[in-house]
Amino acid sequence: MCGRYALTHSPESVENALGAVVEAFPPRFNIAPTQPILVVTSGPRRDPGSNQPDRAAMLVRWGFIPDWARDAGQFPLLINARSETAATKASFRAAMRHRRVLIPASGFYEWKRAGRKIAQPYWVRPRDGGVVAFGGLMETHSEPGGAEIDTAAILTCPANTQIAHIHDRMPVVVRPEHFQRWLDCVNNEPRDVADIMYPVDPGFFDVIPVSEKVNKVANTGPDIQETAEVPEPAGKTPPKDQLDLF
Structure with missing residues (x-):
């Protein structure tokens, strides 16, 4: 699954990697569910003479809400969607068919578990240091009062x-x-x-043990990505947003 990630590359690096113009943004070292995230979509057609891809960038809420959900406040927080079943599950079926997106990232965090307890957090980043694009799904949810909110989930697959x-x-x-x-x-x-x-393929990422600072959403500095010694399992409770719901 993916419950936290980072986007610390410059807007120019994201533009070069994904082919969409993005607004300026600060480095984000600890992106968490319900926060706004950057996604790249298929955008409006450019001039016929342009050799640039037809893509657009926008901010959406990380936490997918299907268009048919009436009360978003009572709906589970869907931060991930299983790639094996997204095309058939009621929550993701329409988005998988009509609203696939790319989610730029500098890497993601994962927590090794020992039973129901956390053993160690890891920072997982591309070995070549570049921007990586996660597969994602987007949906626009209409609130009862008429307001709309754009939401997204990150697709997951079996680990290598x-x-x-x-x-x-x-x-x-x-x-x-x-x-x-x-x-x-x-x-x-x-x-x-x-x-x-x-x-x-194995080897695409570097897997780096980091400290438990990343467990707290309030910790947003680059120090959370510093390499840490791997301790003995301490029996810590995982962050609440690390739920593998789908």
Whole structure:
């Protein structure tokens, strides 16, 4: 699963990696559910002579709400969607068909468990240091009063052998050569992008043990990514937003 991640690259780096113009934003070292996150969508058609992809960037709430949910306050917090079942589950089916997005990140955090207890948090980042794009789903939820809120979830897949000793799930990583096919929901149905939703090869990420500072949403500085010694299991309680709901 993915319950926390970071986006610390510059807006220019994100633009170069994903091909969408983004507004300036500060480095974010500890992005948590319910916070606004940056997503890249298939955007309006550019000038015919442009060689740039048709993509747009926007901020949405991390915590997916299906369009049919009447009371968002009573609906479970859906931060992840299982790639194996997203095309058939009622909550994600429409978004999987019509609203696939890319979610730029510098890496993500994962917590190794010992039974129901936390053993160690890890910072998982691309080995080449670049921007990574998670596969995501977006939905616009209409509130009873007429207001609208854009929401998103990160797709997950079975963990590769590098991550499996920490957790059995990991985010879907969409490689650059698949960006256009992933975002093109007009010509590509879920079955046409199923081959994209597989774990990346072992070695794509570096896995770095970090301290328990990352457990607190209030800790947002770069120090939470500093390498820490791996302690003996201390029996700490996992952060409440680390629930593998779907």
